[in-house]
Amino acid sequence: MAEFLRNWIINITVIIIFIMLLETIIPSSSMKRYINVIVGLMIIVVVIKPFVLVKDYAEDFHLKFLETSGYIEQSGAAADSERIVEFQQKMAVEVFENNLKRLIERIIDENIDSEYGELSINLWLEKDFESKDFGRIKSVEVIINNNSGEVIEVDKIKIAVNEGAEANKNVINKDKVEYNLNNSRIRSDIRDEISKALGISESIVSVEVRQ
Amino acid sequence: MDIMKIVMTGIIAALLAVVLREEKPETAFAVSLVTGLVIFVFVITKLNSVMTVFKHFAAKANIDILYFSTILKVIAIAYITEFGAQICRDAGEGAIAAKVEFAGKVLIMVIAIPILAALMDIMIKIIP
Incomplete structure (x- = not known):
């Protein structure tokens, strides 16, 4: 449990520091709004990760992510080489x-x-x-x-x-x-x-x- | 000093462009385009090493590489779009610049969709 908590805290801290750094180099245009949406989504994912893990949905999450990105990139399924x-x-x-x-x-x-x-x-x-x-x-x-x-x-x-x-x-x-x-x-x-x-x-x- | 090189390149190109704009506007545009590309490539190589260090740290802190790569992709798309749009705007083609920006926005959204889909899936599963 302690290990899991440690990982979670490190995850949140590093991601937030990283995003803070990125905020300074994001081009100051209309793009900023869109980038903020995605960054927000990322933070939500990082924060809810323990709940996901408790319910044992972590695998599902990755699978769904890969499935959707594979579908979008029209390669059929990145996860499924067959x-x-x-x-x-x-x-x-x-x-x-x-x-x-x-x-x-x-x-x-x-x-x-x-x-x-x-x-x-x-x-x-x-x-x-x-x-x-x-x-x-x-x-x-x-x-x-x-x-x-x-x-x-x-x-x-x-x-x-x-x-x-x-x-x-x-x-x-x-x-x-x-x-x-x-x-x-x-x-x-x-x-x-x-x-x-x-x-x-x-x-x-x-x-x-x-x- | 790298910054001196870049600034000098910029100033010389700006002077050239100003002189050429009176005589040959199309050449002036080419000068600004090439200068932009040179500076862009120069900086990108620097940024590359920074990103390598970041990735190394991410691996060390046991952070999911998925988050990093997604954010980096978004930032890269934003920068490249901005670069292209500004060049178009320099050439006086505001409409094309707007389209380039639009494309950038759509591509950023496309990157966001897998995260959104996964998040939605989890949300629906968590709520009984």
Whole structure:
């Protein structure tokens, strides 16, 4: 008991001397009010500490403090390293997923010469860390929305032979099938490429072109 | 003597700034900014050793380091905010200075929140 009282008195004395010293170096601005609030809180904490100890709440106090500060600093929980590890793993999966999506996007860009509308890529990965196949790609779904909405017919093309390349820049030198977003061609091409690039079976890759 | 160095730096910079303000106000601002930074860094290194001694004493007196670090953080935020706000005010940007001060206040409050939360928790538990 004597030891506890001694500690308590030392705590209060040192904190108050320290705060007194700090008072002199606090910048004299509107900040002072806010600093005083916190200093006041500190003194309350130091003074009520024995009551807290009697009720055996000291651990609770620290836990609550760490929990709140961890929450505020958005690190999840500073006291709980397990949760931080979990958070990091989640981040790693997210990065992995984004990289895969970017890779698929590049493949599609390389395979479709004409313009296309919105592209949506859905990936299903094994996200369970406990699982043996953690990180395995379960299935890939690619949906390409055709912007134009209609098939462009390229039949009669007038070429101004004598005008040179500048006048002919709008001329499309491709077959109709090749120029338009063709569902079946894209399906097979992109599917092939994706399965080759990711090293997965073609059966779990689905490619769809929506008009 | 350190204080002589700092005062001389301040006076020379002030003279320079006064002369330059007529010709090139933006350079005058740069001079005051750099001077402020130099003095700030110089003093911060001194303060660092003082803080080390304080921490040593805190450990010796068996005081919770939590209280110390919180108070020190608050003081540091107050000083840095004040420094930034004054530089902004020097440049004639009172509005930005006010925003900087506002940010400082919010950050100080954020530091206070864990203490407040813990205190509230204890209070609620103590009262049956």
